Amino acid sequence: MTEQIVVKHTADLKDAPEEFRNAVAKLVISHAVNELYGAQVFDEPAIALAPTPYAKWLTCRVAMEEYGHHVRFRELGEEMGIAPEKMTPSEKRPLSIFEFPLQSWEEFCVIKLLADLAEILQVEDLLHCTFHPLRNLARMTMPEERFHAQFGEDFCTELVATEDGRQKVQDAIDRYYPMLPAFFGASVSRNNEIFRKWGIKQRTNDEMRQDFLGRARELVEDKLKLKLPPLAAAA
Amino acid sequence: MSASAAAPLVAALAPLDDLRTRVRLASWFAAVGETLTAAERWDARAWLAGMGFASAGVEPVADWGRAAEVAKSPAWSREWWEAEEKRRAALLDRAAQSIPEHELMAALSRVMELAASVTHGAAAIAAARAGVADQALSRVAAGAAAQSAYQAALAAIAHDGADEHPFSIKFRLFEAGRWPLGVSDGAFHLF
Numbered sequence: 001m002t003e004q005i006v007v008k009h010t011a012d013l014k015d016a017p018e019e020f021r022n023a024v025a026k027l028v029i030s031h032a033v034n035e036l037y038g039a040q041v042f043d044e045p046a047i048a049l050a051p052t053p054y055a056k057w058l059t060c061r062v063a064m065e066e067y068g069h070h071v072r073f074r075e076l077g078e079e080m081g082i083a084p085e086k087m088t089p090s091e092k093r094p095l096s097i098f099e100f101p102l103q104s105w106e107e108f109c110v111i112k113l114l115a116d117l118a119e120i121l122q123v124e125d126l127l128h129c130t131f132h133p134l135r136n137l138a139r140m141t142m143p144e145e146r147f148h149a150q151f152g153e154d155f156c157t158e159l160v161a162t163e164d165g166r167q168k169v170q171d172a173i174d175r176y177y178p179m180l181p182a183f184f185g186a187s188v189s190r191n192n193e194i195f196r197k198w199g200i201k202q203r204t205n206d207e208m209r210q211d212f213l214g215r216a217r218e219l220v221e222d223k224l225k226l227k228l229p230p231l232a233a234a235a
Numbered sequence: 236m237s238a239s240a241a242a243p244l245v246a247a248l249a250p251l252d253d254l255r256t257r258v259r260l261a262s263w264f265a266a267v268g269e270t271l272t273a274a275e276r277w278d279a280r281a282w283l284a285g286m287g288f289a290s291a292g293v294e295p296v297a298d299w300g301r302a303a304e305v306a307k308s309p310a311w312s313r314e315w316w317e318a319e320e321k322r323r324a325a326l327l328d329r330a331a332q333s334i335p336e337h338e339l340m341a342a343l344s345r346v347m348e349l350a351a352s353v354t355h356g357a358a359a360i361a362a363a364r365a366g367v368a369d370q371a372l373s374r375v376a377a378g379a380a381a382q383s384a385y386q387a388a389l390a391a392i393a394h395d396g397a398d399e400h401p402f403s404i405k406f407r408l409f410e411a412g413r414w415p416l417g418v419s420d421g422a423f424h425l426f
Contacts, residue, residue, distance in 0.1 A: 052306060052307050052311060053306045053307075053316070053379075053416065053417055054303065054306035054375050055307075056378075057306070057375045057378035057382065058375045059378070060378035061355070061378030064347060064378070065351075067348075151371070154371070
């Protein structure tokens with residue numbers, strides 16, 4: 001077993017093994033890209049879809065917070081010596097969960113409910129990261145991510161109070177939920193092995209996925225009294 | 236970019252220096268719920284006239300609970316939001332004639348980032364002072380304020396700093412500690 005190292009400051013990263021440095025860089029790039037892309041394809045367009053000024057302004061704030069997360073990760077990346085252009089969606093392909101074509105307010109609320117729950121799990125896994133600047137950033141980001149998932153839960157709860165809203169939310173869950181298990185990566189993943197080897201992340205992709213499926217079931221079936229669609233075996 | 240090529244860009248974005256200072260120094264949400272002053276009523280009527288709603292009245296909003304009700308009301312007028320969106324699009328087109336898109340977006344983003352960093356805490360404090368602990372509502376207020384800062388930035392760039400554009404007037408109301416809630420039930424609601 002590799003002896004656990006702890007990197008307390010970005011300036012000390014140069015003394016860490018190359019595998020550690022590369023692993024941390026991959027994570028920072030991925031977060032920087034996906035926070036930005038998520039704000040661009042979901043949060044910003046959702047402002048127009050929101051039904052009241054209250055919902056529009058809250059969505060506007062959420063979009064700014066997501067963009068703010070991108071800025072934080074990008075700044076950390078720059079401190080680490082990563083070129084800014086490598087931390088944009090044009091350079092690195094964003095995750096497939098962003099390929100969902102957003103068209104309605106109900107879909108957006110479901111995205112916040114489920115995708116932000118998935119994001120919470122990813123950020124939670126960094127709360128004890130051995131690269132402390134990333135750990136600190138995860139701790140800073142977590143309250144806002146929790147609020148975004150709560151945003152989804154609150155608006156979905158409001159929507160399912162009517163039959164029409166209930167059907168629309170269920171329909172959005174049926175189409176979006178199947179995209180989410182893949183968000184946690186392959187069951188056998190060299191990247192995840194390396195992350196855990198160095199204590200950068202704590203859990204396997206499958207452990208995270210199972211946790212997500214359980215929490216999503218609790219939210220959708222126990223709280224909202226809706227149904228989760230069956231998932232393909234490969235998920 | 237050479238110094239001579241950069242000079243027009245610097246000049247075009249110069250009105251934002253003043254605006255960023257105003258965003259930093261504004262009394263965000265410090266006067267919500269207080270009696271409207273004559274100057275605030277004048278600004279509210281000027282905003283209405285500028286947006287094409289001259290016949291609407293000005294309705295003071297007394298507390299955070301009522302502000303949330305107005306912002307959530309199904310009776311809100313979509314026309315004012317759409318009218319603002321049209322003006323925003325027109326200003327963007329106009330600004331893009333003199334400023335390259337990337338520089339324009341970057342400059343506007345910097346104003347938004349600054350507004351985002353100062354307005355949320357101010358809204359949460361103002362609400363807490365009034366005995367309201369509602370995370371969502373203080374974020375709604377901060378979202379509205381940051382949107383206004385963005386609109387004012389666009390107006391300042393595209394209109395050479397002129398401050399009688401409706402977006403500049405709305406920002407002035409925010410700057411004075413108010414929260415303009417838009418048009419609902421035939422009146423401009425001002426918290």
